[in-house]
């Protein structure tokens with residue numbers, strides 16, 4: 036389970052953190068990831084001057100606009116979660132195998 040935390044302190048709130056949470060929520064629904072990614076708000080992360088502050092698990096992220104935050108969220112959270120890569124030996128049936136031999 037991944038946790039995405041968005042700062043909703045007053046400085047980030049003014050810059051649009053509420054919108055970010057709403058959009059993140061919608062995107063999680065679109066991608067069907069609501070069960071796997073937890074979205075939460077946090078008090079001031081003490082980085083007010085830097086922009087819109089949020090976190091992917093423990094990793095701090097700063098975005099200069101709502102759009103940029105959504106782009107980062109898509110690249111770092113939605114896409115990797117929707118298409119897990121590089122795990123070998125899974126028992127799932129994957130596409131793209133060679134033609135069946137007899």
Ligand code: FES
Pocket residue numbers: 042043044045046047048078079080081082083084088
């Ligand atoms: S209000 Fe978000 S870092 Fe301070």
